[in-house]
Amino acid sequence: MTKKVLIVEDEFIVASNLQQVLQRSGYEVSGIAASAEEAEESLKRNRPDIVLLDIRLQGERSGIDIARKLKSEHIAFVYLSANSNQKVLEEAKMTYPDGFLVKPYRKKDLLIMLDIAWYRHAHSLEAKTNQEILLQKQLTEISNENSDSQQKLLKIAGIMQSCIPFDLIKSGLRPLNTVQFKDKGYLRIGFDEYQFIGEKELLTITNLKRTALSVILANSHVDINTTIYNNEPASEKPNIPSLQKTLIETFNIQSYLVFPVVLSNGLSFHYFFYNRQRNIYTNKHISMLDHLRTSLEEVAEKLIYGDNPAISKYDQANAERKLQGDSLNYPEFRSIIGNHHLLLGALDLAAQVAFYNTSVLILGESGTGKEKLARAIHLLSPRKNAPYITVNCAAIPATLIESELFGHEKGAFTDATEKRKGKFEQADGGTIFLDEIGELLPEMQVKILRFLQEKEIQCIGSSSLTKVNVRVVAATNRNLEKEVAAGNFRLDLYYRVNVFPITLPSLRERKSDIKELAIYFAEKFCREFNKPFHGILTSMMEDMIAYDWPGNIRELENVIEQAAVLNNGKSKLELKRKLTGHTIPTTNVIKTLEDVKNTQAETEREYIISILKQANGRVRGSNGAAQLMNIKPTTLESKMGKLKIRREDL
Numbered sequence: 001m002t003k004k005v006l007i008v009e010d011e012f013i014v015a016s017n018l019q020q021v022l023q024r025s026g027y028e029v030s031g032i033a034a035s036a037e038e039a040e041e042s043l044k045r046n047r048p049d050i051v052l053l054d055i056r057l058q059g060e061r062s063g064i065d066i067a068r069k070l071k072s073e074h075i076a077f078v079y080l081s082a083n084s085n086q087k088v089l090e091e092a093k094m095t096y097p098d099g100f101l102v103k104p105y106r107k108k109d110l111l112i113m114l115d116i117a118w119y120r121h122a123h124s125l126e127a128k129t130n131q132e133i134l135l136q137k138q139l140t141e142i143s144n145e146n147s148d149s150q151q152k153l154l155k156i157a158g159i160m161q162s163c164i165p166f167d168l169i170k171s172g173l174r175p176l177n178t179v180q181f182k183d184k185g186y187l188r189i190g191f192d193e194y195q196f197i198g199e200k201e202l203l204t205i206t207n208l209k210r211t212a213l214s215v216i217l218a219n220s221h222v223d224i225n226t227t228i229y230n231n232e233p234a235s236e237k238p239n240i241p242s243l244q245k246t247l248i249e250t251f252n253i254q255s256y257l258v259f260p261v262v263l264s265n266g267l268s269f270h271y272f273f274y275n276r277q278r279n280i281y282t283n284k285h286i287s288m289l290d291h292l293r294t295s296l297e298e299v300a301e302k303l304i305y306g307d308n309p310a311i312s313k314y315d316q317a318n319a320e321r322k323l324q325g326d327s328l329n330y331p332e333f334r335s336i337i338g339n340h341h342l343l344l345g346a347l348d349l350a351a352q353v354a355f356y357n358t359s360v361l362i363l364g365e366s367g368t369g370k371e372k373l374a375r376a377i378h379l380l381s382p383r384k385n386a387p388y389i390t391v392n393c394a395a396i397p398a399t400l401i402e403s404e405l406f407g408h409e410k411g412a413f414t415d416a417t418e419k420r421k422g423k424f425e426q427a428d429g430g431t432i433f434l435d436e437i438g439e440l441l442p443e444m445q446v447k448i449l450r451f452l453q454e455k456e457i458q459c460i461g462s463s464s465l466t467k468v469n470v471r472v473v474a475a476t477n478r479n480l481e482k483e484v485a486a487g488n489f490r491l492d493l494y495y496r497v498n499v500f501p502i503t504l505p506s507l508r509e510r511k512s513d514i515k516e517l518a519i520y521f522a523e524k525f526c527r528e529f530n531k532p533f534h535g536i537l538t539s540m541m542e543d544m545i546a547y548d549w550p551g552n553i554r555e556l557e558n559v560i561e562q563a564a565v566l567n568n569g570k571s572k573l574e575l576k577r578k579l580t581g582h583t584i585p586t587t588n589v590i591k592t593l594e595d596v597k598n599t600q601a602e603t604e605r606e607y608i609i610s611i612l613k614q615a616n617g618r619v620r621g622s623n624g625a626a627q628l629m630n631i632k633p634t635t636l637e638s639k640m641g642k643l644k645i646r647r648e649d650l
C-alpha cells in the first residue's frame with residue numbers, strides 16, 4: 001500500500017525537493033505545510049500515514065507543538081532538523097518521535113528512516129492494541145473472581161500500573177459520603193507491593209481527627225468529567241483543605257488523573273491515579289482508559305456491590321492490617337532491590353515489553369543493573385524456559401566475535417577443527433543479551449542488522465542462511481545517539497535496536513534506595529561468609545548516602561563485600577576505607593589474612609590497569625598487555641574478569 005506523507009517544512013526549496021524524492025520512491029505526498037496552522041489544516045483534510053516534521057516553522061508554534069497532536073492521534077512522525085540546541089533536542093525527544101534526521105541528510109538515510117519509522121510505529125500500535133486486549137481480559141477475570149473489593153482493587157492496581165503509572169490509586173462513589181469515608185486505595189511501596197489506604201489508614205497517616213476529615217470531605221469538589229491535574233486542583237477554593245489537597249500534601253503528589261464511570265444504577269464511580277512526578281498524565285492515558293471503560297465499569301459494580309458476605313467477614317479482619325508486602329505476579333523482579341520511582345518506572349516498562357518479541361535496549365551507566373534487568377525480561381517472557389545467552393560485545397576480541405556470534409563450519413579457518421554453533425543459534429527459541437552493543441565493530445553491526453531484519457544468520461564458511469528465532473535484548477552505557485553522530489554506530493541499526501528503550505537510573509539519582517540495597521548485600525555476604533549480621537554502622541550508612549557512586553550498584557556491592565570480609569562477626573559492618581571510586585586500601589586496616597589477600601588483589605588490579613593503559617586497552621597481539629606482562633591473553637582475560645577490570649577503569 002502506498003504510504004501518504006505530509007511534509008511540514010518552512011523552507012520551500014527543501015520541501016519541494018523532499019516531495020520529489022518521496023514521489024520517486026513510491027510515496028504519496030498528502031500535503032506540504034510551512035506552519036503549525038497549515039499542518040493542522042492539512043491533517044484535518046487528509047490524514048497522512050507519516051509526517052516529516054521540521055522543528056522550526058513559520059509562525060509562533062514549532063514542530064514540537066504539532067508532534068504532541070500527532071502522538072495523540074497515533075500518526076507516525078520523523079523530525080527533520082538542523083537545530084542542534086540541546087534543550088530543543090531534549091524537548092523533541094520527550095515527544096517520542098518515530099525517527100529523527102539531522103540536516104543535511106542523504107536521500108538514502110531519509111528513505112531508511114521512513115521505513116524504520118513506519119515499522120516502529122506499526123509495532124507500537126500493535127503492542128498497544130495487544131496490551132488493551134490483555135487488560136480487558138484481566139479486568140473481566142478480576143471482576144468475576146470470588147474475592148472481596150479490597151483484593152480486587154489490589155489486583156486492579158497491579159495490572160493498571162503498566163499502562164497508567166501511579167504512586168497512589170484510589171476509587172470510590174461520588175458524591176462523597178461525608179459521614180464515612182468509603183474510598184479505597186493503594187499506595188505503591190515497591191515494584192508490585194502496595195499498602196492499603198482506607199479511612200483508618202488515611203486518618204493515621206494524616207494525623208487528622210474524624211471530624212476534621214468530615215469537614216474536608218464536605219469541602220471537596222467533585223469532577224464530572226475525566227480530568228488531568230498538574231498539582232493544585234484548580235476547581236477548589238484556595239486555603240480551604242479538601243480531600244485532593246490533603247492527598248497531594250500527604251503523599252507529595254505532583255499530578256493526578258480522575259476517571260469517572262457510570263454504574264448501572266446511574267451512580268458515578270471515580271478512579272483516581274496520583275503520581276509524584278509532574279505532568280505525567282496525557283491524552284494517551286485518557287484514551288487507554290476510554291478503551292477500557294466497559295471493563296472498568298463492570299469491575300466498579302463488583303467493587304461496590306459485589307462482595308461475597310462470607311468473604312467480607314474475613315476481609316474485615318484483614319482490613320485491620322496493612323497489606324504491606326503483598327505481592328502480585330512478578331517474582332522475577334524480587335531480587336531487583338529498590339523502590340525509587342525511576343527504578344519502578346523502568347521495571348514497569350520491562351514488565352510491559354517482556355511479553356512481546358520486541359527488541360529492547362537497556363540504557364544506563366555501568367553497574368546500574370542492566371544485565372540483571374535483561375535476565376528478568378527473559379524470565380518474564382514466554383521464552384523463559386528456552387536459553388538465555390549473554391554476549392559481552394566489548395570483551396570478545398575483534399577476530400573472534402563473528403565466529404562467537406554466528407558460529408563456523410569445520411575447516412572455515414585454520415583453527416576451526418570442528419563445526420561450532422554461534423551464540424545466536426545457541427539462543428534459538430530464547431533470548432540473546434548483547435551487552436555493551438555500542439562497542440561492536442562496523443562489520444559486526446551490519447551482520448546484527450541483517451539478523452534483526454531477516455531473522456537469519458550465516459555461519460562462517462557456510463554459503464547458506466539459517467533462520468533462528470531469537471529475541472534481542474541489548475544494553476549499553478554509551479550515548480548511542482552520539483556514537484551515531486560520530487559515525488561509530490550505524491543509524492539503521494540504532495533504530496532497530498532502539499525500538500523499546502528502558503533507562504536504568506544511576507545510584508546517585510535514587511539515593512533513597514541505598515539503605516535497602518546495602519542491607520540486602522550485607523545480609524547476602526554475611527550469609528555467604530558464615531558470619532552473623534549485626535547491622536551497618538550509622539556512620540557507614542551516612543558516608544554511603546553522601547557518596548556519589550560512579551560505579552553504581554556494582555561499586556556498592558563491592559564496598560559491602562569488603563566490609564563483610566573485614567567484619568569480625570561480632571560488630572556492625574563499618575567502612576574501613578574511604579569511598580573514593582577507587583578501592584585502594586590504607587595500610588592501617590590490615591589486621592587479618594583476608595586483609596592481606598585484599599591488598600594483594602588491589603595491587604594486582606592496579607598493576608594490570610597500568611599495563612593495559614600502556615597498551616592502549618589492548619589485551620592481545622603484539623604490544624598488547626598480555627605480551628607486555630609475558631602471560632597468555634586468556635590468563636590475563638580471566639584475571640581481569642576476577643578483578644572486575646572493565647573498559648571504563650582504563
Ligand SMILES: Nc1ncnc2c1ncn2[C@@H]1O[C@H](COP(=O)(O)OP(=O)(O)OP(=O)(O)O)[C@@H](O)[C@H]1O
Nearest residue numbers: 335336337365366367368369370371372477553554
Ligand atoms: N536493583 C538491584 N538490586 C540488587 N542487585 C542489583 C541491582 N541492580 C544491580 N545489582 C547487582 O549489581 C551488580 C551489577 O549489575 P549488572 O551487571 O546487571 O550491571 P550492568 O549495568 O549490566 O553493568 P555493566 O554496564 O558494567 O555491564 C550485579 O551484581 C547485580 O546483581
